[in-house]
Amino acid sequence: MALTPEEVRSIAHLARVGVDDATLTELATDLTTVLELVEQMNSVDTTGVEPMAHPGAAQLRLRADKVSEENQRESLQAPAPSAEAGYFLVPRVIE
Amino acid sequence: MSADLHTLTLAQMHSALQAGDVSSRELVDHSLKRIEATNPDLNAILQVDVEGAQASADAADASRSAGNAGPLTGIPMAHKDIFCTKRLNTTCGSRMLENFAAPYNATVVDRLNEAGMVMVGKANMDEFAMGSSNENSYFGSVGNPWNKEYVPGGSSGGSAAAVAARMVPAATATDTGGSIRQPAAFCGITGIKPTYGRVSRYGMIAFASSLDQGGVVAATAEDCAMMLHAMSGFDERDSTSADVEVPNFAAGLNESIKGLTIGLPEEYFGDGLEAAVGDAVQAGIKELEALGANVKSISLPNQHLCIPAYYVVAPAEASSNLSRFDGVRFGHRCEDPKDLEDLYKRSRGEGFGPEVIRRIMIGTYTLSAGYYDAYYKKAQQIRRLISDDFDKAFESVDVVLGPTTPSPAFKRGAKTDDPVSMYLNDLYTVSANLSGLPGLSMPCGFVNDMPVGMQLVGRAFDESRILAVAHQFQQATDWHQKMPATV
Secondary structure: OOOHHHHHHHHHOOOOOOOOHHHHHHHHHHHHHHHHHHHHHHOOOOOOOOOOOOOOOOOOOOOOOOOOOOHHHHHOOOOOOOEEEEEEEEOEEEE | OHHHHHOOOHHHHHHHOOOOOOOOOOOOOHHHHHHHHHHHHHHHHEEEOOHHHOOOHHHHHHHHHHOOOOOOOEEEEEEEEEEEEOOOOOOOHHHHHOOOOOOOOOOHHHHHHHHOOOEEEEEEEOHHHOOOOOOOOOOOOOOOOEOEEOOOOOOOOHHHHHHOOOOOOEEEEOOOOOOOOOHHHHHEEEEEEEEOOOOOOOOOOOOOOOOOOOEEOOOOOHHHHHHHHHHOOOOOOOOOOOOOOOOOHHOOOOOOOOOOOEEEEEHOOOOOOHHHHHHHHHHHHHHHHHHOEEEEOOOOOHHHHHHHHHHHHHHHHHHHHHHHHOOOOOHHHHOOOOOOHHHHHHHHHHOOOOHHHHHHHHHHHHHHHOOOHHHHHHHHHHHHHHHHHHHHOOOOOOOOEEEOOOOOEEEEEOOOOOOOHHHHHHHHHHHHHHHHHEEEEEEEEEOOEEEEEEEOOOOOOHHHHHHHHHHHHHHHHHHHHOOOOOO
16 A cells, blocks of 8 residues: 555654655655565465464563662663753643 | 784684683784774774773783683673663664663673673664664664675674674674674674574663564684673563573584484575575585585475565564654753654654664554554464474474575665665575574675675574584585685
């Protein structure tokens, strides 16, 4: 199926990726090509096939519910573009 | 000896260190000099840590004097810039992380540090490991040491080029769809992607979490075995880490391959394979037969669906993983955002390159309301079929063998305008990621003076076997000893 530039605009919004109008058409062409490639999957009937989310039969482990890490707030916030007093700062959300 | 120290393999460096013929400080200084001399042409290494490397080398020499040296102590190496390191920035080849100083080390980094290896620098890569040519790096593309007009492959192109140019004897790498094996093939070296869960993903920046796996590139299978051993093993901090015993891979290398059955999937030798590459692989197969292995034709009937399924699963997981880059907690933030949405959109639009944006968009689309069953669920069902094909094959064969890539390295710029033709580089490699199986690429010849790789795929957690087959092959051939003219 061919994506239109308008559909690409809405996907970009869902992904919160800023894309300028000039590249919307180009992206629509690229994404359509990729979707055509993946649609080859429809050549095989997969009715009743159990989906495989993960390699092997590995079950996700649960760790014990106990404190395992020291507080590292300062070092973990050090790479933040803007942080103060333990908070990440963003533009005002409530006027 | 000192003029050509860099031509030694990792194992040979270890022997020279043990014999007292060379110190770690000499090896590391030599590696740093090699990088200085050859990297400007290749751009394989993004950052060098002279001070840290020299200090670690001195510490390694001291622990050797104290009688505490292991097989990797004092040997220089590079980390793919996807592994978080407290020293040096961790960029993942992206503008998004251009100035990112990781607050912690990846488990792989800690383990190799504990083993005494010396990180000399961080290797270039395709942005967020998305690419097959290293042309998607924000920090510039990488030259193939065999001919710098050609790509080194990707996404671990910097790691592979640094080893092929003998800047370092070995480097870490990661593989989501072929990103260790394809560049190893293009650069004429050996690379192994272990079984999913074998090597911890903690601190390895996530692309597609059900496919990503860390591994090694080096000159020989023996070197890969030595380093992989130190990297492997259960890690509480990675919820998908496998609690499976790690054999001493190096100790099993001399296992004879007499009577071993090698499966040759007919789908790996048909349409899409360049004839001269097929010839080089066939010559390699003859060599293995001469060593006593039996070959058997097999079929992986869903092979043609690997790339389509991969390009749903990988982008879907990427779109979710990369949502963490929001311009708030770390990474690039745009100038003067007018509100929160503007901050998200511009930070991400500016921070990510075109291929990363394409994949995030594909993933967002295939996971969006109403499309999930048609794309993601369908791809997961096909993934099951592909995995079942391997299970069936391994009922009658010990390893599966074929070409690593359909063609040798291509010229820089040749495929940048056509994402799908770039994706086909991974035609033979993605199935091991979808199935979680270990895969190895080793050099087996040349086409037009560029190296050709041969791939071995093994049963889950049977890295020992593919490493032994590769080692036996390398005892009988010298393709792995060939080096670019500039070395």
